[in-house]
Amino acid sequence: MKEAVLIFIPFPIIGHLVSTVEFARRLIRQDDRISVTVLSLNPPLYFSLDAYTKSISALEPSICFVDLPPVDLPSSDQPDVAPEALAYYYIESQIPHVKNFISSFPVSGPSRVVGLVLDFFCAPMIDVGNELDLPSYMFFTSNAGFLGLMLHLPTRHEQNSAEFERTDPVSLIPGFVSPVPVSVLPVCLFNKFGGYTALVKLAQRFKDTKGIIVNTFEELELNAVRYFTNSQIHGQNPPIYPVGPVLDLNGKPNPDINVAQRDKVIEWLNDQPQASVVFLCFGTFGSFGSFEAPQAREIAVALEQSGYRFLWSLRLSQPGDKDPSGNTHYKNPEDVLPEGFLERIEGRGMVCGWAPQVEVLAHKAIGGFVSHCGWNSILESLWFGVPIVTWPMYAEQQLNAFEMVKELGLAVEMRLDYSINSGLVKAEEIEKALHGVMDGSSEVRKKVKAMSVMAKKAIKDGGSSFLSIARFIGDMMGKTADI
Numbered sequence: 001m002k003e004a005v006l007i008f009i010p011f012p013i014i015g016h017l018v019s020t021v022e023f024a025r026r027l028i029r030q031d032d033r034i035s036v037t038v039l040s041l042n043p044p045l046y047f048s049l050d051a052y053t054k055s056i057s058a059l060e061p062s063i064c065f066v067d068l069p070p071v072d073l074p075s076s077d078q079p080d081v082a083p084e085a086l087a088y089y090y091i092e093s094q095i096p097h098v099k100n101f102i103s104s105f106p107v108s109g110p111s112r113v114v115g116l117v118l119d120f121f122c123a124p125m126i127d128v129g130n131e132l133d134l135p136s137y138m139f140f141t142s143n144a145g146f147l148g149l150m151l152h153l154p155t156r157h158e159q160n161s162a163e164f165e166r167t168d169p170v171s172l173i174p175g176f177v178s179p180v181p182v183s184v185l186p187v188c189l190f191n192k193f194g195g196y197t198a199l200v201k202l203a204q205r206f207k208d209t210k211g212i213i214v215n216t217f218e219e220l221e222l223n224a225v226r227y228f229t230n231s232q233i234h235g236q237n238p239p240i241y242p243v244g245p246v247l248d249l250n251g252k253p254n255p256d257i258n259v260a261q262r263d264k265v266i267e268w269l270n271d272q273p274q275a276s277v278v279f280l281c282f283g284t285f286g287s288f289g290s291f292e293a294p295q296a297r298e299i300a301v302a303l304e305q306s307g308y309r310f311l312w313s314l315r316l317s318q319p320g321d322k323d324p325s326g327n328t329h330y331k332n333p334e335d336v337l338p339e340g341f342l343e344r345i346e347g348r349g350m351v352c353g354w355a356p357q358v359e360v361l362a363h364k365a366i367g368g369f370v371s372h373c374g375w376n377s378i379l380e381s382l383w384f385g386v387p388i389v390t391w392p393m394y395a396e397q398q399l400n401a402f403e404m405v406k407e408l409g410l411a412v413e414m415r416l417d418y419s420i421n422s423g424l425v426k427a428e429e430i431e432k433a434l435h436g437v438m439d440g441s442s443e444v445r446k447k448v449k450a451m452s453v454m455a456k457k458a459i460k461d462g463g464s465s466f467l468s469i470a471r472f473i474g475d476m477m478g479k480t481a482d483i
């Protein structure tokens with residue numbers, strides 16, 4: 001019988017759910033005393049999570065998914081309210097349901113709950129753990145650099161409780177070697193309508209956890225990881241466990257994907273020469289990852305002028321094709337693309353909706369990736385040794401882009417602060433970055449290839465992330481006296 005039950009509470013968007021569940025799978029594989037129950041929060045927006053969780057349940061009987069009752073997302077009369085603030089209220093509204101559910105589990109006996117593993121957006125649920133005398137751990141779906149910012153926020157807030165201003169000087173963020181320009185901080189930190197407050201309130205809870213598990217690996221973010229290890233020794237933060245890259249390399253994050261469309265993409269790639277195709281894809285978060293028509297046109301012009309082969313995920317709506325947030329953006333490519341574009345690029349380029357990103361990045365035809373710099377996308381590209389051009393759009397993506405380009409030299413810069421600068425990115429600027437990433441002999445490409453090898457080593461038996469999971473298990477089991 002499994003002895004230790006961990007209750008995982010992921011934040012219900014695909015970019016958070018997949019790595020959280022994958023971490024649970026890895027944990028179980030590494031220690032068969034552990035089983036996992038995942039509480040699925042059910043905001044009405046993200047219907048495709050259900051299909052994903054069903055596919056995992058079938059694969060992994062040691063993970064049990066439990067649906068909490070669906071609750072509407074909070075609404076606000078304030079038009080500029082930050083999505084982070086809405087997320088915060090939503091999570092708070094779920095606390096009573098979570099408490100009811102967890103209270104029904106045995107806390108003694110041969111198979112009992114030994115702790116909670118919370119997404120960072122679910123930090124308010126630490127209170128549930130405290131009330132039930134259960135330790136809370138955090139699974140941080142982003143990187144150690146962003147974690148540094150989060151851990152720094154409460155200190156900065158004590159000195160200055162106002163939102164950040166665009167005119168503020170550079171920030172010294174723990175874990176970063178370079179000073180961080182204010183323009184690459186998450187947009188919500190400038191938001192006067194709840195965004196800043198929500199992030200600070202979340203960050204203030206991080207130190208109440210018994211440990212923070214981070215989807216990164218030591219070899220990638222060496223400075224940040226060393227910084228946290230040292231500051232943990234001085235009691236400044238809980239233990240940090242870099243356990244990544246935690247990726248779903250086999251599954252399909254969107255099981256609703258139209259299979260015929262997937263086949264079309266892969267068959268087209270099969271016909272392209274090695275490392276000749278640039279892939280453009282901007283994440284899962286509905287309308288946040290889409291462009292207005294004028295920007296889409298600049299991209300089209302750049303792709304056409306560059307002469308490169310390309311695969312462009314433009315969120316087109318095809319029969320049977322669903323975006324995970326339920327949004328479809330352009331009904332028809334002709335609505336936004338320059339006249340005659342699709343005919344002119346035929347054979348050389350492909351425009352698709354949802355792309356099977358992992359399979360695409362794994363394909364030998366791919367030579368570069370223009371990405372919104374969501375952390376899963378960055379890890380996937382590093383895994384497959386594909387260099388990135390940074391086009392960050394929302395959330396912490398500007399900071400990710402800054403870290404990749406300036407701190408680590410692992411990406412080519414297009415923009416580091418697109419959403420702040422929000423002027424059009426002109427075709428010439430895009431074309432220049434495409435040349436930068438497709439250059440087969442660039443320093444960035446060499447470094448990315450080397451990092452790909454290190455990523456694979458990190459998760460193997462005896463690798464840094466494998467050992468970090470073992471350390472987490474040891475610390476966690478040690479805290480459950482009679483197991």
Ligand SMILES: O=c1ccn([C@@H]2O[C@H](COP(=O)(O)OP(=O)(O)O[C@H]3O[C@H](CO)[C@@H](O)[C@H](O)[C@H]3O)[C@@H](O)[C@H]2O)c(=O)[nH]1
Pocket residue numbers: 014015016018141142253254281282283284285313353354355356357358373374375376377378380394395396397
């Ligand atoms: O057409 C698509 C688009 C995306 N994906 C997959 O969806 C995931 C996207 O994840 P990510 O790159 O992290 O982007 P988001 O979904 O935007 O992720 C959210 O969560 C991340 C982890 O916390 C943050 O870094 C981001 O800023 C936040 O927007 C990846 O696994 C992709 O392979 C596809 O398979 N096909």
